[in-house]
Amino acid sequence: MVVEIVTTGTELLLGQIMNTNAPFLSEKLNELGFDVLYHSTVGDNRVRMTQVFNNALERSDIIITSGGLGPTQGDITKEVTANLLNRPLFLHEESVAHMTDLLAKRNRSMTESNLRQAMIPKGALVLRNENGTAPGVIIEHNNKIIIHLPGPPHELKSMFEQAVVPYLKSHFNSQGAIVSRVLHTYGIGESSLEDKIKGFILSQSNPTIALLARQGEIIVRLTAKGASKNEAQTLIDTLEKQLRQYIADYIWGLDNDTLEANIGEILTKKQLTVALAESCTGGLVTSRITDISGSSDYLIGSIVCYTNRIKTDFVDVTPQIITKLGAVSQETACLMAAGIRKKFAASIGLGITGIAGPTGATPTKPVGTVFIAIDGPAGIQCQHHTFNGQRTDIKYRISQTALHMLRQYTLSL
Amino acid sequence: MVVEIVTTGTELLLGQIMNTNAPFLSEKLNELGFDVLYHSTVGDNRVRMTQVFNNALERSDIIITSGGLGPTQGDITKEVTANLLNRPLFLHEESVAHMTDLLAKRNRSMTESNLRQAMIPKGALVLRNENGTAPGVIIEHNNKIIIHLPGPPHELKSMFEQAVVPYLKSHFNSQGAIVSRVLHTYGIGESSLEDKIKGFILSQSNPTIALLARQGEIIVRLTAKGASKNEAQTLIDTLEKQLRQYIADYIWGLDNDTLEANIGEILTKKQLTVALAESCTGGLVTSRITDISGSSDYLIGSIVCYTNRIKTDFVDVTPQIITKLGAVSQETACLMAAGIRKKFAASIGLGITGIAGPTGATPTKPVGTVFIAIDGPAGIQCQHHTFNGQRTDIKYRISQTALHMLRQYTLSL
CATH class of the missing domain: 3.90.950.20 (CinA-like)
Incomplete structure (x- = not known):
């Protein structure tokens, strides 16, 4: 399954903000066994966005976009898709209710522009936004899948984890599996760590081993591909045990441990x-x-x-x-x-x-x-x-x- | 002049590293008055890279790539362009000499693979790399310009500033300038803010007005294009004054203010x-x-x-x-x-x-x-x-x- 990530927003093209959504989605999708082969970025412009979506539909099976779901005139992602796929937008009452609730909690009232966010292309699956007002959508169309996610990274991340991952898993359970594990280390530098496990790094191809410098720590990421999740997991377990013989003293946690x-x-x-x-x-x-x-x-x-x-x-x-x-x-x-x-x-x-x-x-x-x-x-x-x-x-x-x-x-x- | 930035490298598609080259190039090019309308990312694959370059040549006037100029088998950017444009690669002696010098300073000797880096498409302008071994190139072809820069950010940045900026300025001295300004607001939601200045948002094309939700605040971004930096600045000043008549109470800072x-x-x-x-x-x-x-x-x-x-x-x-x-x-x-x-x-x-x-x-x-x-x-x-x-x-x-x-x-x- 070829995946393309399309990040939208003129601010990205102006270089004013770092694109963190593309690497986040890429990493997660790779872990799930999908091949992310293209990233594209386009501004809030109907003609160009239409061309970019069209191009993505030609070369990819799944298109995941971020941005352009908000209430302003510049938020056009769903409109562009609706026109491109010939699926009229309708007002999604459940989303209106969710938004009204959320705004009330913030002591704000519903405005005309906010309603734009609840306009959904016909036949789309609606993804509730737990951290904001703009819902996401999944549209299945001619064997292709288009997924629109909100731009703010914390909204995108939680919607991806909570709604998109289960969706993808249930639709594509034969992707094989890629499992990855992160070993968090402390008290050793990147090159010393590499020296200790260099033999494994050079000889391994499955699982692969990557050393990455993160804020305040070095992590070791093991990534295994297997016919099943179990198979990949076993490969990782075996390698982790071997690595621990050399670097156990420095490992303080795994995966999402904080x-x-x-x-x-x-x-x-x-x-x-x-x-x-x-x-x-x-x-x-x-x-x-x-x-x-x-x-x-x-x-x-x-x-x-x-x-x-x-x-x-x-x-x-x-x-x-x-x-x-x-x-x-x-x-x-x-x-x-x-x-x-x-x-x-x-x-x-x-x-x-x-x-x-x-x-x-x-x-x-x-x-x-x-x-x-x-x-x-x-x-x-x-x-x-x-x-x-x-x-x-x-x-x-x-x-x-x-x-x-x-x-x-x-x-x- | 429409510019497209194509970042290459499988590590970007795996989400293993943040793409800092695209925002850097975008910001600099916008300051120079160029319209960056697309970002694309593709892996180290001949077929897909050829398609992406081809697509970029169709919709953009200037294509700037990063990555894939190094010595390994995965470094294929110049080869792809050479094939696409039908311009055979030849060994650029000056680059070989520069590389030999640099490697000697690092107590390394020239290898066969290093010579790959000195292969240049016929008719290209060669950009010396002050911080590494791989030269960059500029190719003018049928009224389009293709610029290949190295992937490591510090090599790319200095080559861009030292060689590409002077090149672009001398070729396009009438690009004018783009200036943008950020107004930080507090105490008003995105849609209410838009309602207050909707007239301006709908009627303005230069400067443009964009509302963006950031963590804990909404910002208003004004972007103006002018024949000179002064002219663009004046357009922004005028619009800011007009907007302040409606939203002055909510603006607490400008640009990089925290x-x-x-x-x-x-x-x-x-x-x-x-x-x-x-x-x-x-x-x-x-x-x-x-x-x-x-x-x-x-x-x-x-x-x-x-x-x-x-x-x-x-x-x-x-x-x-x-x-x-x-x-x-x-x-x-x-x-x-x-x-x-x-x-x-x-x-x-x-x-x-x-x-x-x-x-x-x-x-x-x-x-x-x-x-x-x-x-x-x-x-x-x-x-x-x-x-x-x-x-x-x-x-x-x-x-x-x-x-x-x-x-x-x-x-x-």
Whole structure:
């Protein structure tokens, strides 16, 4: 089955936004065993969009589009398809009701333009949008399938996972199967990791092995093709076991595991609580911990002590230490961790102090310097790191390291 | 002049890497006044690449490709063009010399495969690669122009700036210029915004007006074409002034403005400081404020009071209020704002309490319910909202609303 992904929107052609929908859809479709052979992008223009859709219908079996389902005059995707396939648009009452509900919740009322979004080509399957007002559609036409998804990535992603994947699976159960597995690593660089498993990378063709640098980590992706899902799964299991003989120490999770959820499970299981004193990360680590539903069971809270006064008055760092050793020092980090643990009566306290940049560096403490301390039942630990990058990259890398320290510490308890 | 960008490479179709070349080229070409009307992506396959090039030659005047100029068997871009245009490949001695030099510097020797890179279609202009071994080419053919650039982004970028821009300027010195401007809005939905300026959207062709939904906001993009940059700028200025008569109240920033930076400027200018008590947002609002370098001048700090005990012991919310009205209530939010303001001795205190979900809802307080309070020199204010979406979306929307409230409040002082 040849798939073509058509992303629509003039902003893509102006280079104003990164096209994240095409790689997302491609990756997922490849995992399902489909051959994505073309990506096309076209602006919000009837004539050109019609030509691009027509061209895609000629060379591909399944066309998945993103964008142009919204309420504005520039949102023309469904109209173009309706004209091209000669399928009149009609008002889909269920979508109107869903939209009315959603708008009411946001204290907004239905407008004339909003109704445009509920216009559906005749005979189409309607995909409810759980995260927005514009429904998606699937149209089966002369042995071809056209799927229109909304442009905002979070709407597209959830609609794809929840509606399109089950649809494709039920219609094409003989694609064979491609299974892929992600091994999340920590504490090793890309080239060292590659050196450890180079023999496998060079000799393997099924499964394939790819090393990819993601924000704050290196992942190893194994992809196997088999006649059945089971067959592919077995291939992956075997390879994973072999790889673990060389890199087991660095693997902390699989597939969609997140560090935040993983930590949550450990803390819950061990009935531990945590409190944080964050300086340079400004609350980012706490915010990541609270991205997990149920985190109120193990997160007591935190103090973002962005000024020295808050560090001394609320987290028990002594002014002498700050004067003598600096707010960015191992001693300050340790006092922050111990102080917040005691103040908030948590099992574990985490203290983070550093220089996120681009200003604030000193001759001995460059931008990216950070001290991260943990205080808990197993005593106090502190790590010193120096990270590179933009301010927000540095903040993220520090948060990643702090969460890994927390994970290791709690695992050891 | 219609331009089509064709990015080649199977890795793009597998979704393994982000396509950064297409947006880079698009942005630069638009600035130069060219109309980029299509993006296409095709894998390293002779038949399909030939079809895609052919299609591009039919609908576009200039075709710029990236990728497939390297030494491996999968690098076929120039061969495909040579066959398509009937222009035999020959060995370009100058490129061989450049490559030999470069490889020597890297302590590598010339291999047979490397010579592939120096094969150039007859009659082509050769573009030296300052950052790699593969030269680029420009081929003029029957009033069309084909430009092949290397795939690695840093090689492509410098070759484009150093060789392609001067080439295009000298060949098309009357392209004029395209200027675009983004108006950031807040407090109005996409369709209501469109209703207010529908007349302009329908009647305008230069500048064009596009409404786009971004995470937590709607932006209005104006794009003008003029004989010169000045002329285009004037067209935009005029239209912006006209639009402001209808939507000025909702516009809070232009182009690359961020809410965080904007708030930072206001607080700095007015010499105000801020402290936060965050519950459901878990530190996200504070973290966003600290994304700005220099935020330590106006951010005192915050307490993430994720449990009731921290709310009562550290932020002066009374247990009675929590028992009687709930931790998620207007009263709690107001006490949090006033409490943190006083405790941290800040000019302004912000209190946020809500239900990020998916659990925790009550019959009267659904998931997404939030109360945001501000206490400061102008007294206390509280807003009540209900947001939709996933847990992290809800957190983000709350943070966006809280920052807008903070902006409005400080502007009024």
